[in-house]
Amino acid sequence: MIMFILRRLISIAVTFIVVSIIIFMMMHAIPGGPFDGNDMPLSDAVRAKLMARLGLDQPLHVQYLNYMWGVLHFDFGVPYQSPGDTIIGLLSRAWVPSLVLGGAGVLIGAPLGVLLGMAAALNRNTWIDYLASTFATLGLTIPVFVISLMLILVFAVWLNWLPASGWGKPERWILPIIAYAAIPLATYARYTRSAMLDTLNRPFVTVLRAKGLSERRIIFQHVLRNSAIPLVTVFLPMFIGTATGSIFVEAMFRVPGLGAYFVSSIEKRDYPLEMALMLMITMMYCLAYLFSDIVYALLNPRIRAGGKP
Amino acid sequence: MNALLKIAGALALAVGLAVPALAQTTLVAPGQNTSGTYMDYMKTVYARATYAEVLQIPLTSFDKDFTLTALGAESWDQSEDGLTWTFHLRPGLVWSDGEKLTAEDYVFALQRAATTGYDFNWYWDFAGGIKNWKEVTEGKADVSTLGLKVVDDLTIEVTTGAPKPYLPSVVSLWYPVPKHQFDKYGDDWATNIDTVISSGPYLLDSWEKSNNSVVLVKNPTYTGPWQSEVDRIEIDPTLGAPEVGLPAFLAGDADYSFLNTGQVPVATQRYPDGIRKNAVFAVSYISFDLNSAPFNDVNVRKAFYYAVNRDELTSTVLKDIAIPAGSILAPGYPGYNAEIAAEAVFDPAKAKQFMADAGFPDGKGFPEIEIWYRDEGGYNGAIVPPMAQYLQSQFKDILGITMNIKVLPTKDWMDGLLNKKNNIFIAPYEYDYLDPSNFFGIFYNGGRHDHHVPAYDKLVAEADSNPVWEERLKLYAQAEQVLIDNASIVPLVHPITIAVLSDQLGGDASTPNKQGFTPLDRLAHYFFTHLTKK
Numbered sequence: 128m129i130m131f132i133l134r135r136l137i138s139i140a141v142t143f144i145v146v147s148i149i150i151f152m153m154m155h156a157i158p159g160g161p162f163d164g165n166d167m168p169l170s171d172a173v174r175a176k177l178m179a180r181l182g183l184d185q186p187l188h189v190q191y192l193n194y195m196w197g198v199l200h201f202d203f204g205v206p207y208q209s210p211g212d213t214i215i216g217l218l219s220r221a222w223v224p225s226l227v228l229g230g231a232g233v234l235i236g237a238p239l240g241v242l243l244g245m246a247a248a249l250n251r252n253t254w255i256d257y258l259a260s261t262f263a264t265l266g267l268t269i270p271v272f273v274i275s276l277m278l279i280l281v282f283a284v285w286l287n288w289l290p291a292s293g294w295g296k297p298e299r300w301i302l303p304i305i306a307y308a309a310i311p312l313a314t315y316a317r318y319t320r321s322a323m324l325d326t327l328n329r330p331f332v333t334v335l336r337a338k339g340l341s342e343r344r345i346i347f348q349h350v351l352r353n354s355a356i357p358l359v360t361v362f363l364p365m366f367i368g369t370a371t372g373s374i375f376v377e378a379m380f381r382v383p384g385l386g387a388y389f390v391s392s393i394e395k396r397d398y399p400l401e402m403a404l405m406l407m408i409t410m411m412y413c414l415a416y417l418f419s420d421i422v423y424a425l426l427n428p429r430i431r432a433g434g435k436p
Numbered sequence: 437m438n439a440l441l442k443i444a445g446a447l448a449l450a451v452g453l454a455v456p457a458l459a460q461t462t463l464v465a466p467g468q469n470t471s472g473t474y475m476d477y478m479k480t481v482y483a484r485a486t487y488a489e490v491l492q493i494p495l496t497s498f499d500k501d502f503t504l505t506a507l508g509a510e511s512w513d514q515s516e517d518g519l520t521w522t523f524h525l526r527p528g529l530v531w532s533d534g535e536k537l538t539a540e541d542y543v544f545a546l547q548r549a550a551t552t553g554y555d556f557n558w559y560w561d562f563a564g565g566i567k568n569w570k571e572v573t574e575g576k577a578d579v580s581t582l583g584l585k586v587v588d589d590l591t592i593e594v595t596t597g598a599p600k601p602y603l604p605s606v607v608s609l610w611y612p613v614p615k616h617q618f619d620k621y622g623d624d625w626a627t628n629i630d631t632v633i634s635s636g637p638y639l640l641d642s643w644e645k646s647n648n649s650v651v652l653v654k655n656p657t658y659t660g661p662w663q664s665e666v667d668r669i670e671i672d673p674t675l676g677a678p679e680v681g682l683p684a685f686l687a688g689d690a691d692y693s694f695l696n697t698g699q700v701p702v703a704t705q706r707y708p709d710g711i712r713k714n715a716v717f718a719v720s721y722i723s724f725d726l727n728s729a730p731f732n733d734v735n736v737r738k739a740f741y742y743a744v745n746r747d748e749l750t751s752t753v754l755k756d757i758a759i760p761a762g763s764i765l766a767p768g769y770p771g772y773n774a775e776i777a778a779e780a781v782f783d784p785a786k787a788k789q790f791m792a793d794a795g796f797p798d799g800k801g802f803p804e805i806e807i808w809y810r811d812e813g814g815y816n817g818a819i820v821p822p823m824a825q826y827l828q829s830q831f832k833d834i835l836g837i838t839m840n841i842k843v844l845p846t847k848d849w850m851d852g853l854l855n856k857k858n859n860i861f862i863a864p865y866e867y868d869y870l871d872p873s874n875f876f877g878i879f880y881n882g883g884r885h886d887h888h889v890p891a892y893d894k895l896v897a898e899a900d901s902n903p904v905w906e907e908r909l910k911l912y913a914q915a916e917q918v919l920i921d922n923a924s925i926v927p928l929v930h931p932i933t934i935a936v937l938s939d940q941l942g943g944d945a946s947t948p949n950k951q952g953f954t955p956l957d958r959l960a961h962y963f964f965t966h967l968t969k970k
Contacts, residue, residue: 159847162555169555172574176553208471208483209645211627221646276683283687291687292680381674381684383646391471394845395483 128424132417139413143406147198150405151191154398161207161396181207183398194402203406204399208391214403218385224294225372225384231300232307233369237362240312244319249346251324259316266313275306275379292381303380307373311365318361322354329353352426359422363415371408461666461969463941464690465957466681467673468814472648475640476626477611478545481556485643486650486671488626490960491634492611493660495523495542496604497961500949502770502870504605507661507961508542508612508635509592518599518903519567523607525590531614532634532657538589541612541635547579548613552623556609562877563606563869565596565900598901601908602871609869637664637965648673652964662965665943669964677813685936691969692937692956696818700756703936710937712946712954715930717769718866719761719875720819722807722827722926723885725859730803735794737923743787743834744827746780750929753822757815758929763916764865764875766930768951771872773913779920780927784834791835799836806840809862810849815931816864823928824862853885862928872912873900879919892918943968 162169162177169177178184182193197204203214240263247259266274282302283291293299326332327350335345372386392401472485477492495509506512509523529537546560550572554560561569567583583595596603612635617625625631632640637660638652649672654664672690675681681693682703692710695703704711722740724731731737746760759767762777788798796802807827809820824841831839839860844852852858863885867874876896879887892915899911919925935956937946945966948954957963 157848158851159845163847163850169553170557170570170573173553173555173557177555180553208473209627210473211624212645217645272679276679279683279687283689284683287687291684291689292674293689378674378677379680381647381649381672381680383644383649385646387470387647395471396847 128421132421135417135420139410139417142413143409146409147195147402147406148191150402151187151194154393154396154401155187157393157396159396161398163396194399198406203403206392206400207397208395208400214400217388217400218403218407221383221385221388222371223384224382225377225386226370228300228303228376228382228384229307229370229372230366231304233311233362233366235304236308236311237315237365239308240315241319241358243312243316244321245323245346245351247316247320248323248327256320259320263313263316263320266309267317269309270375271306271309271373272375272379274309275302275376278302278305279379292379294382299380303376303382306376306380307369311369314361314365315358318357319354322357323350326350326353355426356423359419359426363419364412367408367411367415371411460668462668462670463666463964463967463969464670464672464675465964466675466690466693467648467650467671468676468957470647470673470676472645474623474626475632475643476613476623477609478549478613479554479623479626481554481559483555485626485645486648486673487652487960487964489609489611490638490652490964491632491636491640493529493537493636493658494961495607495610497608497662498870498959499962500945500955500959500966502768502949504608504870505661508537509607512604514601514603518601518901519596521594521596521603522587523592523594525592526660527590528659529635530657530659531617532639532655533614533617534657535614535616536589537612537635539586539592540589541615542592542610543584543586544615544618545611545613546584547582548618550582551579559606559609559868562880563600563871563874564594564603565598565600567595567597569597598897599903600901601903601905602869602873605869605871634658636660636961637662638669641668662961664965665968682936685938691941692935695934695936697755697757700934703934707936707939710939712935712937712948712956714933714935714953714955714958715759715766715768715951716815716866716933716958717766717870718815718864718931719764719766720758720816720823720862720864720928720931721761721764722928723853723861723863724924725856726887726889726922726924728856728859730794730796730805731859733794734923735790736796737926739787739790739794739835740831741780741787741920741923741926742783742790743831744780744926744928745782745830746929747782749823749826753826754819754929756932756934758819758823758931761927761930764919764925764927765872765916768953769867769872769875770870771909771912773909773916776913776916776920777927787834796837802835802837804838804840805860806842806858807860807862808842808844808849808852808858810846810864811843812846815933819929819931820862820864827862827928856886863925864931872909876900876912876915879924887924889918889922889924892922892924940970941967942970 162174206214206217209217243259247256250256279291282289289301290299335349372384374386374390377384377386389404392404467486473483474480475485475488477484477489493508497505497507499505508525510526512521512523514521525539531537550569557573560566568577568581571577572579572582585593587593614633617633621631629640629643634655637655637658639655641651641653643650652669654667675684675690678694678696678699681690682699684690685693724737726732750758750760762780765772807824809824828839828841831837853861865878878884880896881893895911895915899908902908943966945963
């Protein structure tokens, strides 16, 4: 296991470097720079002055090496769109609302999705199954900004129970959390239903029933545990995807989170921020998959990384 | 007796606490840009923080009828040769930290802009025409040679390279920078809420950088004209998108919201007294690369000019959000010439004839072209995409040509326009200051399109420096006629914005001007100081 983790850590480091080079090259390949795009163009002299101030007058490989040297020292630079700040400062501040709302969305949506999927699987081809499947399909197919708008119209405009949007007071968090929860709920409902149906049809379940185990024990102790692997596979990437903010949910509910920076850093050619966000996401996904692999092994002793079942 | 005294005391305390709480008025308003860098208009215009300009007092400004009003400057004089302007500052103005606001703060703002790479430099060169501005920005002359001089604490002298009769309008975008604060913190004075100070009617109370939302509160030290009429303003740029703004407005979370086309009928039905229209001083037009085929032929350009049915366009796909444009100037803008605008008629027969004259009868032999427009939000985002599709279909029907459409991010679009990476664009432009020279300048001596037509440049240069308003207008009209005769551009539409206001709002800024339009936050200084809330 230790060797497995070490091998994975080395491959993560290689992935990190390769991704950083690709991202760096791609973002500099896009036409225009941080000071283009105004209604009236800058004069060459002014542009040169501004580019020099940000070190953008240096050759690309020098810029890359300088940036990565900073990254090694946990210095991701200064965001062009928020001078006077550091990228770490900016991200740690903006991440709080995304983490709170998105994280709560997953933590609420995923267990509810598991329950919904279990209900569907245990009542296969009944109205409960059909209702749960319809609910899950709608959650996955209706765009999140439409769900957000519907929530605002129903709960804020028509019923006037909750504020429409904003950040700060906890009552303002409720609607965005529901919006964030829709996709985990729907995804988990579908995964759970299909994984449980697969497990329920296995011979060992018949054996357990023949042995006289209670249905509750079979479901919770054996079926659910054996169905957990796909759920574990999905959980961490979904958590990362949601807890790093959604530009749609954050825009609809006016949440000052991280989501908007993913777009604005590209749009504004904010190179240091763009790099930092991409590297952060890369690292999080790499670690999430490493962690998932470790959890697989703990859940199922037959799985040994690099070994044989 | 003792109990009575206690009750009376409690009542007095309750009233004392309740009165200021009741008197506190908070306006919740949409902003424009969801990211901003410096809370300093004189550091960056295009990447400034939300309403950075409202914190400072410009020398002049415009009211809702676009009448020039003295703010930081109390008065001004022009020398006999027309080259030197003397601005006399209003006495008694102070920064919010108690320091005196002086002429040095204004002059320093422009000196720094000229030497450190200000993204609005072009304005002070071509609109302001300040002596040696270009030389200083290019590093060819020392900042001391700029045509700016502090005469005394309350007097500024500005020298221009050529007479600029409209300079008092231009200085409506001249804001002071607190030099004493800059000396302590450098440019970072405008990035930190603890170091941002004001000379205008509002103070910065909070600034959420992740979405550029701000809370402004009344500045108790401000003694100039246009005092705030509300105590607190929460400005949130995420409310700027009508899709977010209107639901928030309906739920009572915002005091007004801009509307998109689909929202107009609903809002009009529900709030008939709250609807406000504004003719934005802006234009959308087709811009050509005049030097490359097929648009190097004036007949081709004229065919496009006559093939646009502006009335149908603005009464169908752009209903309620645009009006026809026959001129680069919008109706009501100084120098607007209705006769020139009337020349832009829809004449399919003429359009076909010009195509035939260019050697492309019924479009035969005409190359496939691609029109580029930029991806953006706001009113342009609502207008340009459907307009591009309308034009595509109309040019196919009338001219017999195939025009593809390409949407690009703003930076790529601008790169294409400046470096001639394509030969036809839909270009929008909104005014920066209230004088015809603003719009004529964007085609002058290259401008933003590399547009070089000597006859046009000569007329605009003469108009810009002519001190007699009527003569200037005649010269600008001649220049515009050159632009039209050369079919350098095809004016398409002027945008209209529509907003819905809460019935809680009042004050002069909430009612229409003489022309029936309500400029709202397009005139931010006026708007945020002439709005009341119940």
